[in-house]
Ligand SMILES: CC/C=C\C/C=C\C/C=C\C/C=C\C/C=C\C/C=C/C(=O)SCCNC(=O)CCNC(=O)[C@H](O)C(C)(C)COP(=O)(O)OP(=O)(O)OC[C@H]1O[C@@H](n2cnc3c(N)ncnc32)[C@H](O)[C@@H]1OP(=O)(O)O
């Protein structure tokens with residue numbers, strides 16, 4: 001008999017197989033929706049299969065047992081094996097295939113090329129002139145050189161206007177002199193900078209004739225191409241262990257009056273002429289395109305990270321039997337508890353929603369780069385900046401929460417590194433900080449919202465973009481029974497009210513004599529609340545649009561259940577805003593709660609299949625609890641036995657310290 005869930009195999013844990021038999025949709029078809037195309041979903045499976053047949057690509061030992069040095073070495077080893085097999089495994093021009101292959105083999109703990117693909121090459125694509133393309137891009141793409149993105153400094157990450165590294169132009173030699181004037185000016189944090197990269201895009205304050213022109217990107221050689229030794233005038237190294245990404249070498253970098261030629265300012269959009277004349281870019285923030293790119297990709301990347309943790313937690317919850325419901329002769333799967341479902345199912349809905357939002361922002365980013373490179377059109381930048389600033393903040397925050405709930409949902413075993421959930425958590429919450437600290441980015445979106453409200457107030461609502469048009473729409477009471485649209489209207493009301501309230505408060509402080517910055521700071525918490533609500537509205541609308549467009553009926557039906565859960569969960573979560581002014585009644589609250597509980601019941605039979613549809617291989621998950629076959633206990637025992645501490649029955653530290661202490665106590 002053919003089952004709709006394609007993960008069923010002979011010999012699997014029976015409880016998990018039972019779950020898979022109840023799937024109401026085809027998991028291959030759901031994977032097409034998750035990955036955006038039939039081709040990519042299929043190629044992912046084929047690539048995972050091909051990788052599993054190359055033993056050298058497997059981790060040589062479970063990663064949690066490796067120390068930092070071993071992790072870096074292991075990542076670099078696998079990268080070199082991968083390099084030999086690249087062309088046979090994937091179409092190297094297909095980003096989706098490449099991304100999957102790297103996730104599969106390299107995992108998420110970092111490796112020497114992590115920032116090369118994610119920021120160095122994209123910075124060249126976005127910022128280099130045609131001549132610079134010619135000179136650098138081919139070499140970078142062939143990986144003759146390895147690069148990173150060095151912007152953040154020991155003293156400044158958020159406030160780019162105060163970066164201290166200087167790039168001073170000297171017309172007599174037509175060179176820039178890069179210099180690190182203070183300890184706080186050291187570049188600090190860039191991924192793959194410490195030990196791996198021999199080139200970097202360095203962001204430094206451009207100075208011409210004693211005048212500062214602000215941060216600009218330069219391509220800089222850091223190490224000798226043959227010996228890999230740092231060049232004279234360069235101080236570079238690793239910043240030490242971190243919460244996660246310990247297979248990666250985030251680094252520090254200092255310059256001692258280090259000279260680079262004038263052509264090394266990435267000059268597609270702004271340039272310095274030989275005599276020192278500065279030619280301005282068409283948009284002041286155009287040099288930030290590599291950051292906007294990562295922010296645009298973060299929602300899908302983070303959605304997949306949440307998907308990892310949920311695959312582990314849901315599969316384990318179907319295998320873990322503990323406690324009773326009605327029948328006291330049989331314990332039940334912990335997945336049958338309403339609290340367990342409430343802990344995990346809304347996060348499944350969010351993972352799907354975030355992935356769908358990410359597809360939209362990636363498309364918008366690609367369009368922006370096309371417009372900028374073909375005709376210098378930067379009109380989409382402000383909107384995309386506002387959108388991705390909010391999205392990266394809201395998504396990373398909820399993903400962190402969701403992963404932590406997934407860990408707790410696995411009880412004691414969730415706390416073991418065998419679950420791998422703590423590693424996923426460490427990686428995911430890095431996203432709350434990198435590419436713009438979340439509060440800072442929420443405040444960026446708030447600037448956009450405040451400006452939009454001000455437009456409405458001054459009678460210029462017709463100038464609002466489609467994303468904020470609701471800020472000008474009249475309020476109306478909503479009957480919650482009428483489907484997704486009514487939830488959107490309710491959310492629009494809440495979001496609009498918060499944006500208006502925060503703006504009025506901000507303006508009032510200014511009317512009362514505060515400067516703009518002080519008034520802004522006094523309103524900042526309310527402003528971040530407005531940004532979160534606006535972003536959650538966007539996520540909700542995107543989710544609705546995506547589900548509406550699905551053509552496979554069983555897949556659409558399962559997604560509709562997830563969407564309904566999401567709508568009710570979201571509205572309940574922000575209900576205090578709607579209760580504040582009596583917009584929502586307590587009867588409506590009860591209605592929403594009941595809808596939510598019935599969504600949990602509807603989703604229950606499909607829970608395992610919804611996470612199976614992410615189609616993460618065991619290699620990619622690296623989790624004993626999340627194994628596809630569900631054989632958790634024997635493998636946990638084997639995993640524990642492989643701990644280096646178990647190599648001998650008596651540890652040298654016991655002989656050396658513990659025994660003498662115990663012996664002494666006996667005397
Ligand atoms: C094959 C692989 C494919 C895909 C994989 C890709 C991604 C995968 C997902 C994850 C990646 C995984 C691993 C990577 C791990 C880590 C990488 C990390 C890298 C980094 O962290 S790099 C460093 C990042 N640093 C920052 O983000 C700094 C944050 N600060 C800023 O961005 C700015 O300084 C800030 C806060 C926005 C403010 O700037 P500034 O002070 O200059 O501006 P103002 O506040 O005065 O505002 C002025 C004005 O300008 C507007 N504006 C600001 N920035 C932008 C922008 N980027 N675009 C457009 N407009 C911008 C701002 O809104 C103001 O407008 P207004 O006056 O209000 O009209």
Ligand SMILES: Cc1cc2nc3c(=O)[nH]c(=O)nc-3n(C[C@H](O)[C@H](O)[C@H](O)COP(=O)(O)OP(=O)(O)OC[C@H]3O[C@@H](n4cnc5c(N)ncnc54)[C@H](O)[C@@H]3O)c2cc1C
Pocket residue numbers: 115149150151152155156157158159188189190191245250430433434435436437438439440443
């Ligand atoms: C895993 C990881 C990888 C990274 N990779 C790179 C990389 O490849 N290249 C690179 O250049 N950098 C990288 N970074 C650095 C990262 O981009 C910065 O750490 C980040 O932008 C935050 O800046 P910060 O550290 O200066 O934080 P800070 O700005 O010092 O933040 C500290 C606190 O101050 C608050 N704060 C700061 N400014 C404001 C404000 N205006 N209003 C209100 N509150 C404010 C913040 O909200 C936060 O609570 C990485 C960081 C991490 C963790």
